[in-house]
Amino acid sequence: MSRRFFIYIFLIILVVVVLFPFFWMFVTSFKPQGTGLSMTIIPEKPTLENFKLVLTQYKFGRYFFNSFVVSTLGGIFSTLFAVLAAYSFAKRRFFFRNGLFFLFLSAMMVPGMMFMIPQFVIVSRLGWINSYKAMVIPHLANVFGLFLLTQFIRGIPNSLIEASRIDGASEIGVIYRVILPLSMPIVATVFLLSFQFNWNNFLWQLIVTTKESMYTVPVGLAMFRSAHEELYTLRMAASSISIFPIVLLFLFTQRYFIQGLTEGAVKG
Amino acid sequence: MKRLFRDTSISGRENLISFSLILPFLIIFCIFLLYPIIYSLILSFHRVTDLYDVFGGLKLVGGRNYTKLFHDVEFWWAILMTLYYAALSIPIGIVFSFLLAVFLVGRIKGSRIFRTCFFLPFVLDVFVVAIVWTLLYSSPYGIVMKLFELIGLKIPPLLSTPATSMPAIVAAMTLKNAGFGMILFIASINNIPQSLYEAASIDGVSGFAKHRYITIPLIKPVILFLVVTGTIASLSAFAEFYGMTRDGGPMINLKGNIVGITRVTGMYLFREFRSLKLGYAAAISFVLLIISLTISLISFRLLRER
Structure with a gap:
């Protein structure tokens, strides 16, 4: 009994420590400007001024829109491409299938930084700097998602696919009517993970945007930090805006996030 | 064809x-x-x-x-600081997330809520989390400073002191990422057949010894996974350092070269890229690729030998 009690105390302390930075960020973003470093836990005169300023004068509203467009497009198309390819790898036979699959997977061993310079050269050569294309297209080959989906689709009984073909379905029809409905949980996982990846893809978005109107939230935050070192309340308001959608998404869909990340680690 | x-x-x-x-x-x-x-x-x-x-x-x-890379003091410094970062963050992260898993794996009430809380920071943007920590660590009025003052400890400005800047970043990142390791540990502990523990209990093995002789050997693959992915991630870690110490942290003089404590390989590569030495930066990234492929191959060998 008392042992259990101590475990709870211990866990609660740890939760407070782990989540405190975000609590403090949130509280600070409601403090009046110039009092960002005050120790008051609940601001005496909470204000929405910071959010208003950040969204309008400092254009984080625009950055938020950009982040949203990039993450949504990235999520949709990378999931679509991964589903098509995964079906082919899992259920069809073709020349060099296993070799190609191995080649795709081996890209996971390459540190992300490795791609930065050549991708930048390609994207600038294509004239894509300062465009959504530049932020989305280079990351549409989601190797991890392909792996998760292929593993899952392999488990779908062939008889269902055969039955659908006999009914006259094309391959696209098979994917649409059989594969997609049955693998919806894992499709959702892949979509969420790539949405989150694009939302957090700070370094790449930093190097391919030079125009303010194309900044995403983290890029805007980096520029804002450089220009206004001392404006803590505004910085925290911008940070709150940046993490809010992912927190919301995570709280409602955490099953998918956790399932995807553990399965990838255990099988990979 | x-x-x-x-x-x-x-x-x-x-x-x-x-x-x-x-x-x-x-x-x-x-x-x-x-x-x-x-x-x-x-x-x-x-x-x-x-x-x-x-x-x-x-x-x-x-x-x-x-050849230039080979004689470049700043490059080797960056490799050294990356190893320093990895050597601090990986073991601390593994121990912390394993502890969380051990506490949460049983039939504890509210275990799900605790898991959600610990895992949540992992899905957030590293750069934004780093920016939040610049507020907590800010000196002399930041809350971390004040807390240390409260318990009577006088500490230097954490992010701009050579001895403390790396540990401070490691602490922030450990709290952010522990949930991922925790989930993996919970999943693999749940895969251990209960009968093993029951047999051990019958033989009179104590609670601690049970973990020592049953749990730890069986979760070795997870530890290896975390070490390998942690090392590869360290080699391209960037946003946490750029967020908390934009220019590479406190500078020290190393035989006439001014080097930053937190100028790890990711930061160094970014700097060379920004100063448009593309060929040189490409050479750096190729060396990093070879290092991480070597690490991956060694770890695959280790896994297969088991």
Whole structure:
């Protein structure tokens, strides 16, 4: 009994420590400007001024829109491409299938930084700097998602696919009517993970945007930090805006996030 | 081509349909993942002479980028600081997330809520989390400073003191990432058959010894996984350092070279890229690739030997 009690105390302390930075960020973003470093836990005169300023004068509203467009497009198309390819790898036979699959997977061993310079050269050569294309297209080959989906689709009984073909379905029809409905949980996982990846893809978005109107939230935050070192309340308001959608998404869909990340680690 | 296909039992039509399903993925993969690695290798043997024509404006310099790299104190410093970061963050992260898992794996009430709380920071943007920590660590009025003051400890400004800047970043990142390790540990502990523990109990093995002799050996693959992915991630870690110490942290003088404590390989590569030494930066990234491939291969060997 008392042992259990101590475990709870211990866990609660740890939760407070782990989540405190975000609590403090949130509280600070409601403090009046110039009092960002005050120790008051609940601001005496909470204000929405910071959010208003950040969204309008400092254009984080625009950055938020950009982040949203990039993450949504990235999520949709990378999931679509991964589903098509995964079906082919899992259920069809073709020349060099296993070799190609191995080649795709081996890209996971390459540190992300490795791609930065050549991708930048390609994207600038294509004239894509300062465009959504530049932020989305280079990351549409989601190797991890392909792996998760292929593993899952392999488990779908062939008889269902055969039955659908006999009914006259094309391959696209098979994917649409059989594969997609049955693998919806894992499709959702892949979509969420790539949405989150694009939302957090700070370094790449930093190097391919030079125009303010194309900044995403983290890029805007980096520029804002450089220009206004001392404006803590505004910085925290911008940070709150940046993490809010992912927190919301995570709280409602955490099953998918956790399932995807553990399965990838255990099988990979 | 046709003869190649005739040798196998797969018809040309079948191949055609299969490949067209893969095509969108394949095209993106070739242009933005495969070709960059080849191009990086080519670039690393060149110097970019015309930035507006990075394909035509290349001057072959042979292995000069690599010999320069070999004698570059700042590069080796970056490797050293990356190892320092990895050596601090990986073991601390593993111990912390294992502890969380051990507490949460049983039939504790509210275990799900605790898991959610610990895992949540992991899905957030590293850069934004780093920015939040600049507020907590700010000196002399930040809350971490005040808390230390409260317990009577006088501490230096954490992010701008050579001895404390790396540990401070490691602490922030451990709290952010512990949930991931925790989930993996919970999943693998749950896979251990309960009968093993029951047998141990019958033999009179104590609670601690049970973990020592049953749990730890069986979760070794997870530990290895965390070590390998942690090392590879350290080699391209960037946003946490850029967020908390934009210019590479407190500077120290190393035999006439001014180096930053937190100028790890990711930061160094970014700096060389920003100063448009593309050929040299490509050589750096190629060396990093070779290092992480070596680590991956060694760890695969270790896994297979088990």
